[in-house]
Amino acid sequence: MQTLVGLLPIILMFVIFYFLLIRPQQKKQKKVQQMQTELQKGDRIITIGGLHGTIHAIEENAIVIAIQDGTQMKFDRSSVREKLNQD
Structure with a gap:
């Protein structure tokens, strides 16, 4: 249990990192690719x-x-x- 509590901040940082940086970049890249295929x-x-x-x-x-x-x-x-x- 104590190990889980110790890892919780690191896990929380990865979740925040995903939603603030990775996911928006993937959405933007997908939008650009769609625009390029519809030319x-x-x-x-x-x-x-x-x-x-x-x-x-x-x-x-x-x-x-x-x-x-x-x-x-x-x-x-x-x-x-x-x-x-x-x-």
Whole structure:
């Protein structure tokens, strides 16, 4: 019984650590992966490197991004950080 009482603070720290750090990060990662799988041609996006463009073509694990001056660049689908609203 005394051993359990001694381990209780450590167990409590792990539970708090899970709910404050690990679980929110997993939710965020899941949301990003869902956004990346739902990308469509014509969506305006921002890559991890900060490149702004429009999706010109979609392949299995890659996308072709058209930039404002007509240049097209190919990126991994996982390099998309954010999808901009189509307002």
